[in-house]
Amino acid sequence: MTKESTKQELNKQTERLEDKPSDEEEIGLEPNSSNFDELPNIDKLIEKRDPEIYKTPIKLTFNAYKRIISYALRYASEAISEKNWREAYGILIGSVENNEKVIIKDAIPMVVGERAGVKYENKQYVDMAQIDESVYERSIRDKKNDFIIGWWHTHPGFEFRFSDIDTQTQLGYQLPNPYAIALIFNHCKLNSNNFYLGLAALRLLNPERGLFSSYDYINLEVEINQEKMINKVQKVIKDNFKNLPKILKEIEYVDDILRKRALAQLQRNYGLILVPKRDIIITDKEEDAEEDDRYLYEWDPEFFKKSFRIPKFREKIEEEIKRDEKILQELLELNELKKYEQKKDKFKKKIQVMLSKPNDWFNQLSSEFTKRIEIIYPYYDYLDTSERKILEHFESRSIEYNKILDSLNTRAQFNLSLE
Known part of the structure; x- marks a missing residue:
């Protein structure tokens, strides 16, 4: 299969759309503040850098590309009516090699917006901070120099260019890091002779000018040749779209049934978490x-x-255990070992009965969650912040509950010793 025919198979929507951005259709991340308003003497406030830095070429890995295109095509493709196309946004993870090339190693989906524009919510800001911390810790551990190297978003049916809002977003990345890059994906341009794989890499040329900065396209290389990249990503997309409905149903089940009903009911009836x-x-x-x-x-x-x-259920058990521990400790100190063993056995059975239902309920809940995660996990890389947070929230609450439950189960063994 030729490169051109492979592209056509991947992208049947090769009919070119007229690029028609208007003032009402500016593409980009909606600003959270006006921190980037142009200042009269901004040249004196921001250090100018070597303009050659802004021309530093980019190398895109297959791993990053497959995550971009898989998420983007969920919301804009030939299978979706143009009026329903939506813009997607994510962040780029990578490194700067010898100040000569930027390597984009990963592209994390974050959020989907409307036809033109994406707005961050608090959970996206929290997610981004957590990703930043995770990448930093992993880099320290693995002795690498990876960090958030830029951002990516889609312009479904529009030109590869920066809107004012895009410029504002890019300033947020490029002012602290002159190598920061923006990737724009447009599925209508997958057959373009000028842009690899429907992608363009952009960078501001004079960010010290704020919103008046100009931008230019940056040389974009790929990890493997274009034909192999298309062939490989085609298989990923086919598999993702085949399984996506099931994956989203499993996530919905975790949210609606396991989190909002089962875990919430467990906490109401046998509350352990503060x-x-x-x-x-x-x-x-x-x-x-x-x-x-x-x-x-x-x-x-x-x-x-x-x-x-502390919930009343946990408070009651902790008071019981504390009272029983005091009695047993006194028997130990008096060396009344026979009575100690009798009381210990009695107290153990009592607390175990009190904990039996939360133990059984939690084990069933954990088993159900594990089944769902085994189905979801192979596609985790293609989920956005909202979808990931559903799973992370349930997992964190479960871990918190289980940690307290394990502690109570351990204390219920009453393995005391003379102090």
Whole structure:
């Protein structure tokens, strides 16, 4: 199969669309603030760098490309009506090699927006911070220099260019890192002779000028030749789109059934995780907190302790264990070993009965989650922040519950010793 015919098989939507961006259809990440407003003397405020830095070429790995195209085609492709096309956004992970080339090693999907434009929510900012920390820790561990090297987004049916909002977003990446890159993907350009694989790499040429900065296309190399890249990604896309409906159903099951119903019911009936105090009112005025116990000053060092309480079920068990431990400790100190063993056996059975239902319920819940994760995991790389956070939230809450449950199970063995 020739390179051209392979492209056509991957991208049956080869009918060219007229690129028609308008003022109302600016593509890019909606700004969270106006930090990048042009300043009169910005040349004096921002250090100018060697303009050659901004021309540093890019090398794209297959791993990064497959994640970009797999997520992008979920929301804009020939199988979707043009009026329903939506823009996607993600971040790029990579390194700068010898100040001569930027290697894009990974591309993480983050969020999908509307026809033109994407807006971050708090969970995306949190996710990005967590990714940044994870990449840093992994780089230290593996002795690599990987970091967030830029961002990618889609322009379904539009030109490869920066809108004002795109420029603002790129400034956020490029001002602190002159090598930062932006990739734009347009599925309508997969057969373009001028752009590899429907992609363009862009960088601002004079970011010290803020929103007045110009931009240019940067030389984009690929890890393997274009034909092999297309052939390999074609298989990935076919498999992803075949299994995607099932994957999304499994994620929905985790969210609706396991998290919102089963885990929530387990916590309601056999609560172990700390819960917020309902009568607490958070305030940023210290004087309010001093005058009324209902108010909690948000900068109080005891904020967490004061704003959460131990659930009644856990409180009851901990009180029982503490009381039983005291009795057993006294028997040990009196060397009444026979009585100690009798009491110990009695106390163990009592606490084990109290913990039997939460243990059984949690084990069933964990088993159900494991089944779902085994199905989802092979496609985890192609999920966005919202989808990943559903799984991460359930997992973190489960781990928190299980940690407390394990501690209580261990304490219920009453393996005491003379102090």
